[in-house]
Amino acid sequence: MPEPSAPRRAPGRPPRISREEVIQTARRIVDTEGVDRLTMRRLAAEIGSTAMALYHHVLNKEELLVLLLDDYAARNLHRPDLPARPEERVIAAAGAIHEALADCPWIVDVITADDLMSTSVLWFVEQIIEGLIACGLPPDQAVHGYRAIWYYTAGEIVVRTTAARRRQDDDRPAYRDRVFADIDPSELPHLARLADRWPSLTAQDTYRAGLRSLVNGLLADRRRPTGDTAGTE
Amino acid sequence: MPEPSAPRRAPGRPPRISREEVIQTARRIVDTEGVDRLTMRRLAAEIGSTAMALYHHVLNKEELLVLLLDDYAARNLHRPDLPARPEERVIAAAGAIHEALADCPWIVDVITADDLMSTSVLWFVEQIIEGLIACGLPPDQAVHGYRAIWYYTAGEIVVRTTAARRRQDDDRPAYRDRVFADIDPSELPHLARLADRWPSLTAQDTYRAGLRSLVNGLLADRRRPTGDTAGTE
DNA sequence: ACCGCTTTTTATACATGTAAGGAAAATACG
């Protein structure tokens, strides 16, 4: 982390590879061959170094993936035109995040990581919170609302893409089907009745609709105080 | 189909270990030493076998974890008394699932797996869908509503527990803090204003409140038809 | 008893992330 602005060079052996080179090479591998092919040794070979040398530029593979996601977000997360109505701004911002991330299934391992607080996402978070406040939520509730939206969004992506991945490299019938076959209609009547339509129903993309419902529900709390945790902390 | 009356032994070498033994031994290891200590070799040693022998009783480690979760759910997921009001039944059922799973942080890797359609959870799914239908949602929307609830629930658990795990074995300051430090108040005014309260706000447990909002929002769609959302397509 | 057939168990091997320790290449100071 030495300042490049400083005229005097840093002590120590000069680096042959840079963090940026690591990230960009990793990006190329992921883009062209998929995230499965991204191994530390492979990446090092591509750069012309060794696996362990990478660890002086990224903390570990997980951080590398986070950095890749940051990079991806910075390039692919375009700010949408913001609608006039504040609740629509919330929908637009959250929808934009979801859209960008859903196109990028390999991030699932990363998404669970932190709050996904990369710099490029912050603008969207700001818009969501701004919209909720503009709708009349107090700032605290707006933050909680943002988190609810994020839980919903991350959950949708994680569940959907891991289910898809599972379906892909697992040829035997889905766990679900085995379970559904054994349903006792007298105990679980609705599930029994819906069983055959379940695959097609759950295959539909209902993210937007659910998001709208969630935002509506969050805004309905406008008048009521927070309830249990209204206190000071 | 061979005659069910004759308990004729199956052909082939008789098994020395059973799937049930594998699961129960794995459970003991997880309970006493944590999920990190659960390795295939360790498990095999505990049983008095070899790692590869386990693979004739479970498909792989991931399936073993799913089975463990099933087992856990079957023992710890107690059916709550159902309130009279249908929307409260939805809350109660979803809340019960969340409560059981949140107490069991190691499932995070599993939760992303399938739809979490183990037999013992089905009753709760039934109650959620029943409640939504009783509130006036058509069955299709009830299923979509259930899925939204599940996304929200799974997302909450995944995000929260991985963040916690991260904080635990990573001593350096959270990613979040570094990012928040660089916020430009003129660009992201709300975030800048909320920055110092962010940790305490996001540390609060708002699952129930968010769940209520989500359910309210889902029910608000009662009147509207399935809803091609305006202008999306 | 021997032979195929089936299923379970074992032995061996490999890819992967990464810990540990030492070698290399630069500067700083004498």
Next chain:
DNA sequence: CGTATTTTCCTTACATGTATAAAAAGCGGT
């Protein structure tokens, strides 16, 4: 110049999940 210091890089080693193939243990039929 030489020595210490600092940073980067390389070699080696280990734990883990699991692929592969061989061995073992039971069966019925001959």
